[in-house]
Amino acid sequence: MADGIKDKVAIIGMGCTKFGERWESSAEDLAVEAFVECLADAGIDKQELQAAYIGTHFDEVNVGKAAVPIAVALKLPYIPATRTENYCATATEAFRAAVYSVASGVYDIVLALGVEKLKDTGYGGLPGGGGMGVMGRMVGANATAPGLFAQLATAYGARWDVPMDKIKDAIAHISAKSHANGALNPKAHLRKVISEDQIKAAPMIAYPLGLFDCCGVSDGSAAAIVTTPEIAKSLKKNQDIVKVKALQICVSSGEESIHNTWDGSHFVTTRKAATKAYEEAGIKNPRDEVSMCEVHDCFSITEFVTMEDLHLSAKGGVYDDVMNGFYDLDGQVPCQVDGGLKCFGHPIGASGLRMIYAMYEQILDRVPEERKVKNARIGLTHNLGGSPASNVAAISIIGKD
Amino acid sequence: MIGLCTYGGYVPRYRLNRGIAYGAMSWIxxxxxxxxxxxxxxxxxxxxxxTMAVAAGIDALKGIDRSTVEGLYFASTTMPYKERLNSGIITTALGLNDNIRAADFGGGIKAGTTALLSALEGVESKRINNIVVTVSDSRLGKPASPQELVFGDAAASFLVGDENVIAEFKGSYSITYDFGDHFRGQNAKYDRQWEDRWIRDLGFDRFVPEVVNGLMSKYGLKVTDFAKVIYPCHYPAARRKLNKILDISPEAEQSNFQAEIGETGTPQSLIMLISALEEANPGDKILVVSFGSGCDALYFEVTDNIKKLNSRDGISGCLANRADLDNYTKYLVWRDILPVEGGLRSEEDLWTRWSALWRSRKTVLGLWGGKCKKCGTAQFPAQKICVNPNCGAVDQMEQIRYSDKIGHIASYTGDMLSASLNPPAIYGQIEFEGGGKFLFDLTDCDLDSLQTGTPVTMSFRRKYYDKIREISGYFWKAVPVKEGE
Structure with a gap:
C-alpha cells in the first residue's frame, strides 16, 4: 500500500541564480550558475550524480527541446537526463521526478534543475501562441496570460458579491507586500518598494489587472540535489536535514473549461492538491502548522484566490486576511518571502525550484535577519501551470524535523 | 406560388460619420x-x-428548420476567396446539409439580384424546393476618394421557396451592358470609377428607365401600380430626375439609406427591398431594380403571410443597433489601408492547417458541439469522452448547434497585451443556456458595458488574416445582447 513521500527523500544542496533580465547570459550560462552553487552546497562531485531531470518550458526561445542541450552545457557524466515540461509547473515536475527516483531506490543522488531564458523574445510578457496546438489555434480566444487570470477577479466578485474596488485594494496589498519582500533580496529581479497607491494607478494590462499586478518576466535557473535521508545525514553531520514532506500534483479534467460546474472564481486543482498534500505531510491544521509559503503569484489575483484554495484562508474570506497582514513577512503565515514570482521573477522552467529554494534557505536559517521568517520549520510551495480553466497545480511541502 | 419566404438583414454595428473622414482628407x-x-x-x-453574409443568413433562417434548406447562393464582389467556394464556408457556418447546391455569384454589383433570380427560377423549375440567397459587400474606396465616403457595408438574405411565401415572384426583366462605371482589376483592393456625370446621365438615366419600362410593357403594368419602387442610385439629383421621369411618387420611393449605411454594392437594392417588406401590406406590388453592368428588374407581390413572419432584425433592427466609430484612423487600420505597428506579438505566422480544419469543420465553422446520449450533458466542443465526471461515456455524442444558443458571461477581461486591431482584446467564459461552456472572444462591445451574467449571442467572425498566404480564417465570437433587444 502506497504511503506517500513523507520523509523518504532529503535535499542536500540547492542553487539559484539571480533572476532578471540577464541580457549577457544564455540559458546554458544560467544553468551552469545554478548548478555550480547547488553542487557546492551539496558538497559532492558531479561524478556522484546518478541521474538528472531538467525542466524547460518554451521551445520558441530558451534551449529548444529535450534535456540534451542542458546536459551538454553542464557536462553531465553520461548519466540519464530527462526533460520535464508541464507549463509553469515544469521545475516542480523536475523536482518530483528526482525525488521519486531516489524514493524508488533506483538512484542515491539525483539532480533536478530548471532553467528558462525568456528575454530573447523582443517584447514584454510571455512568448505567444506557438504552444497552443492545432485546435487551439483555430478556436482559442485571442488571450494572453494576464487576461486568462484576470477573469478570476470578475468571477470571484460575482461569486462572493465583492465589489471590484475592494478586490483592487486587496490585490494592491498583495503586490506591495511582494515588492517589499523582493526589495530585501539581492537575487530578486524587481527590487523596488512600491506603494499600494502606485500599484492601483498603474496602466491597465488586462482588466482589472494593472502593470504591478503582473509578475516579472525573467531569466533564471534553480537546482536541487536530492538523496536519501541516510546519505544526507552522513554528508551533512552539522546541519538540519531538510526533508520532503509532500509532493502533490493535480491536473484539470476538462470540467473547469467546458462543464458547467465551475464558476471561474477559484482553482479546482489547487484545492484538491492541497488537501492531498496536507494529508501526505500529516498536517491537520495548515493555518497553524505551515510556517510560510511561496505561491504561484503570476498575477496578484492568482495569489488572492489561491490562499483560499490552499485552505489557509476561509472560502470567501481572503480579503480580511490579506488586509490584516496575515501573509505579510511579519504575519502569521508569511507568503512570497523572497518576493515571489511577482518580484523575484518568473523564468517559467525554473520557478518551481526557486520556490523550494526560498523555503530551503529559510528552514536552514541562511537568510539575513531582515527577511527571516521566525521559527521556519515547514514551507509550502504552490506552483501552477496553465490557466485557471485548465491547469496543473503542483504543491510541495518541505521541512525539518 | 414561388417567391420570398423570409428575409434577413445585417448592417455592422459601427458607423463612421462621413464628416470625420472628410475632415481628415479634405486638404487633398x-x-x-x-x-x-x-x-x-x-x-x-x-x-x-x-461574415456579414452569414449574419444575414442567420436572420433569414430564424424559425426555419435548417435541415430543410436545399441550396445556398452567395453574391458579392468582395469575396475573401478567389478559389475555395465562399458559399461552401457559409453553408458550413449556417449548419446546412452536406447534400446541398451552393454557388458564388460575382462580377458586377447586380449579381445580388441575379443570384435571387436564379434561385427563384430554380424553385420555379421544381427541381429544387428552396434556396437561401445571401448577398453582401464591403467595398473600399481610397482615402479622399468619393467612394470612401459613399460606400457602406451591409448584407441581405432571403429564403426563396414555394411555402409560406411572403412576397410572390411575378416576373423579371434584365438588361446587360459592358458599362465601366466602376471597376476593379484582378488584384485591385480599391474601387475605381469613371466620371460621375457619365455614370449619372448615361448610366442611371438611361438604364433604369429602360429596364423599368421593359418590365412594364412585358407584364402590361405601369409604375404607379407599384406600392414601392426600389432602385439604387446614390446621386440625389439623379434620383429626383428618375422619380420624375418614371412617375415614382414620394410614397412609392424607397430610401436607399445613403445617410445611414451607404452604397453597399451587390446587396444595395435588396437591403431596400427588406426595408420595404418591413412596412409592406398584403397585396402591395414591389419593383426591385439593381444597377451594375446593366440592370435586373424583379416584380413581387406581397401576400397575407407577411403578417405571420416571426420577428427578426431585418434592416430596421440593425439600424437601431449602432455605435459611433469616432476615429478615422481606426477605420483605416481595420480595413488594412493604413499600415500599423501591431507589435512583435502580432507578427506570428497565422497558418491554416487545412486537413485539421477539414476534420473539425463542424466545430470551427459551424459551432456544433455535443450532447451526451447517455447523460444529456451538453458540451462544446463535442468530446470523445463525456465531460460529466459522473458519466464518462465514450463516443456517445449527438451533434447540437451552439451558434443559435444564448450564452451568459461568467467571467471576462479586456486584454491590452494581446495583439488586436481593436484593443483591448475582450474575451470571457460563456456559459450556454442548456449547458456547455467555452472561452470566447467578445466583439461589437465595450469593456465598460460588460458585467457577469450579460447575455450574448454568437456571431461568425474572421478570426485571423494570414498575411503570408493572403487568406482569412474564421470562427465564432460572442456578442453581448444590447439593451432593449
Missing amino acids: NPANIANAKGEKAVANFDEDSL
Whole structure:
C-alpha cells in the first residue's frame, strides 16, 4: 500500500541564480550558475550524480527541446537526463521526478534543475501562441496570460458579491507586500518598494489587472540535489536535514473549461492538491502548522484566490486576511518571502525550484535577519501551470524535523 | 406560388460619420464635401463580406428548420476567396446539409439580384424546393476618394421557396451592358470609377428607365401600380430626375439609406427591398431594380403571410443597433489601408492547417458541439469522452448547434497585451443556456458595458488574416445582447 513521500527523500544542496533580465547570459550560462552553487552546497562531485531531470518550458526561445542541450552545457557524466515540461509547473515536475527516483531506490543522488531564458523574445510578457496546438489555434480566444487570470477577479466578485474596488485594494496589498519582500533580496529581479497607491494607478494590462499586478518576466535557473535521508545525514553531520514532506500534483479534467460546474472564481486543482498534500505531510491544521509559503503569484489575483484554495484562508474570506497582514513577512503565515514570482521573477522552467529554494534557505536559517521568517520549520510551495480553466497545480511541502 | 419566404438583414454595428473622414482628407480633395453628409456602416475589424453574409443568413433562417434548406447562393464582389467556394464556408457556418447546391455569384454589383433570380427560377423549375440567397459587400474606396465616403457595408438574405411565401415572384426583366462605371482589376483592393456625370446621365438615366419600362410593357403594368419602387442610385439629383421621369411618387420611393449605411454594392437594392417588406401590406406590388453592368428588374407581390413572419432584425433592427466609430484612423487600420505597428506579438505566422480544419469543420465553422446520449450533458466542443465526471461515456455524442444558443458571461477581461486591431482584446467564459461552456472572444462591445451574467449571442467572425498566404480564417465570437433587444 502506497504511503506517500513523507520523509523518504532529503535535499542536500540547492542553487539559484539571480533572476532578471540577464541580457549577457544564455540559458546554458544560467544553468551552469545554478548548478555550480547547488553542487557546492551539496558538497559532492558531479561524478556522484546518478541521474538528472531538467525542466524547460518554451521551445520558441530558451534551449529548444529535450534535456540534451542542458546536459551538454553542464557536462553531465553520461548519466540519464530527462526533460520535464508541464507549463509553469515544469521545475516542480523536475523536482518530483528526482525525488521519486531516489524514493524508488533506483538512484542515491539525483539532480533536478530548471532553467528558462525568456528575454530573447523582443517584447514584454510571455512568448505567444506557438504552444497552443492545432485546435487551439483555430478556436482559442485571442488571450494572453494576464487576461486568462484576470477573469478570476470578475468571477470571484460575482461569486462572493465583492465589489471590484475592494478586490483592487486587496490585490494592491498583495503586490506591495511582494515588492517589499523582493526589495530585501539581492537575487530578486524587481527590487523596488512600491506603494499600494502606485500599484492601483498603474496602466491597465488586462482588466482589472494593472502593470504591478503582473509578475516579472525573467531569466533564471534553480537546482536541487536530492538523496536519501541516510546519505544526507552522513554528508551533512552539522546541519538540519531538510526533508520532503509532500509532493502533490493535480491536473484539470476538462470540467473547469467546458462543464458547467465551475464558476471561474477559484482553482479546482489547487484545492484538491492541497488537501492531498496536507494529508501526505500529516498536517491537520495548515493555518497553524505551515510556517510560510511561496505561491504561484503570476498575477496578484492568482495569489488572492489561491490562499483560499490552499485552505489557509476561509472560502470567501481572503480579503480580511490579506488586509490584516496575515501573509505579510511579519504575519502569521508569511507568503512570497523572497518576493515571489511577482518580484523575484518568473523564468517559467525554473520557478518551481526557486520556490523550494526560498523555503530551503529559510528552514536552514541562511537568510539575513531582515527577511527571516521566525521559527521556519515547514514551507509550502504552490506552483501552477496553465490557466485557471485548465491547469496543473503542483504543491510541495518541505521541512525539518 | 414561388417567391420570398423570409428575409434577413445585417448592417455592422459601427458607423463612421462621413464628416470625420472628410475632415481628415479634405486638404487633398475639398470637392468631396458633396459626399460628406451622414454616416456609413463599417464592418468591424473581424468582419468581411462573408461574415456579414452569414449574419444575414442567420436572420433569414430564424424559425426555419435548417435541415430543410436545399441550396445556398452567395453574391458579392468582395469575396475573401478567389478559389475555395465562399458559399461552401457559409453553408458550413449556417449548419446546412452536406447534400446541398451552393454557388458564388460575382462580377458586377447586380449579381445580388441575379443570384435571387436564379434561385427563384430554380424553385420555379421544381427541381429544387428552396434556396437561401445571401448577398453582401464591403467595398473600399481610397482615402479622399468619393467612394470612401459613399460606400457602406451591409448584407441581405432571403429564403426563396414555394411555402409560406411572403412576397410572390411575378416576373423579371434584365438588361446587360459592358458599362465601366466602376471597376476593379484582378488584384485591385480599391474601387475605381469613371466620371460621375457619365455614370449619372448615361448610366442611371438611361438604364433604369429602360429596364423599368421593359418590365412594364412585358407584364402590361405601369409604375404607379407599384406600392414601392426600389432602385439604387446614390446621386440625389439623379434620383429626383428618375422619380420624375418614371412617375415614382414620394410614397412609392424607397430610401436607399445613403445617410445611414451607404452604397453597399451587390446587396444595395435588396437591403431596400427588406426595408420595404418591413412596412409592406398584403397585396402591395414591389419593383426591385439593381444597377451594375446593366440592370435586373424583379416584380413581387406581397401576400397575407407577411403578417405571420416571426420577428427578426431585418434592416430596421440593425439600424437601431449602432455605435459611433469616432476615429478615422481606426477605420483605416481595420480595413488594412493604413499600415500599423501591431507589435512583435502580432507578427506570428497565422497558418491554416487545412486537413485539421477539414476534420473539425463542424466545430470551427459551424459551432456544433455535443450532447451526451447517455447523460444529456451538453458540451462544446463535442468530446470523445463525456465531460460529466459522473458519466464518462465514450463516443456517445449527438451533434447540437451552439451558434443559435444564448450564452451568459461568467467571467471576462479586456486584454491590452494581446495583439488586436481593436484593443483591448475582450474575451470571457460563456456559459450556454442548456449547458456547455467555452472561452470566447467578445466583439461589437465595450469593456465598460460588460458585467457577469450579460447575455450574448454568437456571431461568425474572421478570426485571423494570414498575411503570408493572403487568406482569412474564421470562427465564432460572442456578442453581448444590447439593451432593449
